[in-house]
Structures are given as structure tokens and as C-alpha cells.
Amino acid sequence: MRRRGIALAAVAAMTLTGTLAGCASGTSGTSAESGGAVKVGVVTSTSGLVAAYGKQFTEGFKAGLNYATKGTGEAGGTKIEVTYHDDASDPSKATATATDLIGKGYKIITGSVSSGVATQLAPLADQNKILFISGAAAADTITGVNDHTFRSGRQTWQDVKAAESFLGTVKGKTVMVFAQDYAFGKANVAAVEAVLGKAGGATVKPVLVPLKTTDFTPFARQVIDAKPDLLFVAWAGDTAANMWRTLAQQKVFDSTKVVTGLADRATFDTFGPAAGKINFLAHYFAEATDNEPAKAMAKELGTKPDIFHTDGFTAAQMVVRAVEQGDDTAKMIKGLEGWSFTGPKGGMTVRPEDHALLQPMFLAGLEGTTPTLNGVLPPEKVAPPVSGAK
Structure with missing residues (x-):
């Protein structure tokens, strides 16, 4: 399958927002090699200008993993082994970190809140046949860039x-x-x-x-x-x-x-x-939804969820779905393509043609510093055009 990205500039998250080939092949990190576990690396910004966003993603991911695995940390009988890494929104640092993790047998990388980081990690994942689930990074070019790249947040379109x-x-x-x-x-x-x-x-x-x-x-x-x-x-x-x-x-x-x-x-x-x-x-605010995942996220966090907590939570749901398919990356991709599920935002679908994450968007008002929900736009209303095709 070949895809091409839509050449749209990224809206940075705060508005509203030659790669190095790894030494490991896509067959590394199998259950046998990693002691019956699938290794997952959360590579995000916990320092630098968007450190607050990376912090939210990480907190949301931990809450989502607990929710999706029912507190077991396992999916399909396989342990999910997670480590956390700071990329400081530096594409070079993120690439070096991901390359090291791939060499150690990691099968899934997630977490990017910087579009600059995400656009570097996507081809790296494709070269090494591992799964990359981008986080809050909004660049449209991430959608449809290759078979191995998905996203857990919304995009500029x-x-x-x-x-x-x-x-x-x-x-x-x-x-x-x-x-x-x-x-x-x-x-x-x-x-x-x-x-x-x-x-x-x-x-x-x-x-x-x-x-x-x-x-x-x-x-x-x-x-x-x-x-x-x-x-x-x-x-x-x-x-x-x-x-x-x-x-x-x-x-x-x-x-x-x-x-x-x-x-x-x-x-x-x-x-x-x-x-x-x-x-x-x-994109999201705590007052917008009260479904089961949203309630679970708020309970786990112990405070009102913020805009990018949902991206971390959704990424964890996608990781669990992928691991349930086994440790073969091709099967993980097949299991995610076309998958419909309920996240904190509501109903979502991974579009199989280009891995766009179809999701609702919200219209809001502010009464002082309290947000109010003024409308919900269904996923099909805000869906981007298909980028590339099978």
C-alpha cells in the first residue's frame, strides 16, 4: 500500500497547535524475545515549550492503559511493557531515542505532541516495520504517510x-x-x-x-x-x-x-x-462528554481532564487493540484499520484507506473561565479528504 500526505501546513496545538534507520528489523521484539511482552515506547515532550502537552499525553496514556486492560497491563494474554522518554520537541533527539528503542526490540512508539517530531518518526517506523501512533501532533501530512503510521489525536483539517x-x-x-x-x-x-x-x-x-x-x-x-x-x-x-x-x-x-x-x-x-x-x-474539554471512557479518565486523573489527556487515553486504547492481534506488526495494522471504538471524545473510527482518525469536534463558549458545550460536529462532518489509497 502506498500513500501520499496532503500538503497542508500544521496548525499548532496551542491555537485552538533524511531519518536515521534503526538497526532492528520489523521481526524484533516478539513475545519470545521480550519475555512474553510487547514493548511500547512513549516518546513525548516533557520538557521544552510544549512540556505541558506531553505531560497531559503521558497522564492520559497511563489512564487509558489501565482502562483498556482493566488494570492488568495485558492484552490478549500478552504483557504490555511501557517506558517513557522525553524528546524535548527536538526531532533529532526523538529520532535518536526511537532508533535506540527499535534496536532494543520495541514494537510500538507513541506520544508525539510536536508535528516536527511526528513527521520524522513516521518514516522511521515504516523503515523498521514497527507501529507508530502519533499523539497530539496536528500536521495533516501525518495522515496517509505510510502503512505503519496512525494517530490518536485530531488533525488540522x-x-x-x-x-x-x-x-x-x-x-x-x-x-x-x-x-x-x-x-x-x-x-x-x-x-x-x-x-x-x-x-x-x-x-x-x-x-x-x-x-x-x-x-x-x-x-x-x-x-x-x-x-x-x-x-x-x-x-x-x-x-x-x-x-x-x-x-x-x-x-x-x-x-x-x-x-x-x-x-x-x-x-x-x-x-x-x-x-x-x-x-x-x-478538540476536547472535560465538560464536552460524559461517556464511560471520559468518566474513567477523569477518575484516574483525579482532576478535570485537559485538551491532550484524551489523545494519550486514545493512544493507549489503540495500543491495546494492536497488541490483542499478537506481536506481528502486519496483524496489528490490520486490526487497527477500520476499527471503531468509543474514546473520551465519543465514537471514533480509524479510516482504513489512510489511517485518518475520524472523530467528533466540538463547538464551545466560555462563561468567564468555564467552557460550555454549544454543539457537537459528527465525525463525517469534519472528515478530511482521503489521502492516498490502497
């Missing part, structure tokens, strides 16, 4: 399609992207142009703000003058509170519908008085 729902239809409408003038902001512009522009028929106009900007008034006035039907805000960093305050002062909310992503709970207070006027698309 699903984020932007959720934003589209606030207009009903975007064909013939004007969508303005308000973002910072560097790679992160430009990636958001590219994603909106691809999903809402090229695929949706909207006119997309960027407003890119220099990183060192402290006075956002001139940029807010550009929005007022353009009168877009939708303003898609993609922002990160400590200027967020000032930016939102300026948009409110300039009465941007009176002239256009404003949409942004609901990120981790630590960011909820940055919206200030503007919070009640913003339309939020959401």
Missing part, C-alpha cells in the same frame, strides 16, 4: 472544518485570518486557505502581525475596514490578552463573527471580557 461550521457554508464568503507573522501564523493561514479557500470556495485574506507588536489597533482596524464574514484568530504567547482586549475595544466583535480554538485550560483567562463574544472550536 478537522480543526478548520469545525471553524467552517460557524458560517454554515463558506462559499462566496470572506474569511480573514488574524495571526502572528512567523511560521506558526503562516501555517494557520495556509491551512485556512486550503480548507476554506481552495476546498470551500471562500476568499481568504491574512492579517499577519509582527511578533514584537504591542499596539494592535492598526491591525484591528484592518479587520474593521475589510468587514469579513468570519475572523479566524490563530494566536500563541503572552501577547494574547492584549490582542483580545484590543479587538474588543475596537468593536471587531460587533462587525464580524470571531472564531478561535479552545486550547488547554491554563489559557482560558487570557480572553478576558472578550471570552463571551468568541466562538470556539474545540
